[in-house]
Every structure is written in structure tokens, then in C-alpha cells.
Amino acid sequence: MYLMFLIIQSEDADVLTRRLNNAGVRVTRLNTIGGFLSRVNVTCLVGAQEDEVERVMEIVRQTCHTRKRYINPLPSGAEPAHLSMAAPAYPLEVIVGGATVFMVPVAQFERLGRGARFEGAKPGAESGTSVGGGNAMQMVVSIVAADDAEPVTRALISAGYRVTRMNTAGGFFRRGNVTLLIGVEQAQVDNVLRVIDTNVRKRAQANPVESGMPMYGATVFVLEAARFERI
């Protein structure tokens, strides 16, 4: 499985989300800002199995269009540093891409809060396999309902973990949810998942994709960090 990051223009976001949802693909949306133009854009997180990736890419290709943008020259001295050298007397044309796509391999994928208690990673496929071996640092990306975010965060902090919260939104109804980033060593991953599982409201069955996220108590992608350092 892969976690796909699709950075797209806001104008295409609703149609892309709808088309992906109609194809049975779930999407989590983040409101983001492009570093160069400082314009609002949208980053979609999509967990896709290997055989789904091309379907997702095809929908992205059909939906996300390149557009011309113009940067108006600012009065001398008022322009941001990265534009100042280039700022000409006429608008500068920039072609913004249909989409910028990153695909990151997922080491472990779990849906938690489904009633049955989380028993730990099952040996084998996409479960607890660490390419870095040993106790490599993992980035646990957990999408939870907005009202579960507070108890889950509190429980993780009390258990000694560090957490970053991102306000995100589900695909279809854009219902608010929260994406938690938790950096932990491989040996701690099961425990983190257990804490999340215990603190989300239980859902007996998955909501259909059209009902918005989250469809389970929590959807979790574990990514292996190539490097982790605190400075």
C-alpha cells in the first residue's frame, strides 16, 4: 500500500474528491498554501493499494488542469525576497501544474475502533515490517473524527508520546476530522495503536465512502521515517 499526497489547485478539489469517492477511493483533504505563489491549494491524502494507484492517477490526470497564473509586480521594496530579483515591470506568467504527486510506501495499515480490540500487528503483509530494521523511527499518521481527537491526543500524551494535530476534512461532505502525526520507535507502534483504538468511539461497521470520513474509529498509516532528529 501507498500513501499518496496529491497537491492540487483548489479549483479542482471538489470535482477530484467526488470522482475519487465515486470510484470507491477515500480522501482526506488538507488546506495548504503553495510556497512560491502563496496561494491556497489543497493536499489530498489517499491510501491506495498497489492495484488502485493507476486508477487514482488516471482520475487525477482527467480532473486536474494546468492553469496560468500571473504575479503582479509589487512596488519596489515591497516584494517578497524570492521575487525581488525577478520582479519585472510586467506581470510574470507561471504555469501551475495540474497536480504534484508523492507516493510514500506504507509499512503498516490499520483501521481501528471497529469493536474488536486491536491485538497488535499481524505478522506478514504490511504489518510491522521495518525495512530499516531494528528500532527505526516510524511516523504514525492517524485520521480520527474531530470529536475523538481530544481524548486520543490526551491519552497519547499521558502515555508519553508526542503528537502533532492537523485539522483536515473528509472527502465527500468535507466533514471536519483530525490527522494526528505521532513519531515513535518501531517497538512502540503497537502500543500507540492500542492507545488510539481504546480512545476512539467504536463503530461496528464502516460508513460508506459517500458518508465522509472517518469510516472507522481511526484510519492509520505507519510510515518509516528515513531520518529522525530533534534539534
Ligand code: 2BA
Ligand atoms: P507553489 O509553490 O505556489 O508553486 C506554484 C507554481 O510556481 C509551480 O507549479 C511552478 O510552476 C512555479 N514555481 C514553484 N516554485 C518555483 C521556483 N522555485 N522557481 C520557479 N518557479 C516555481 P507546480 O510545480 O505545478 O507546483 C504547484 C504546487 O505544488 C506548488 O505551489 C507547491 O504547493 C506544490 N509543490 C510542487 N512541487 C513541490 C515539491 N517539490 N515539494 C513540495 N511541494 C511542491
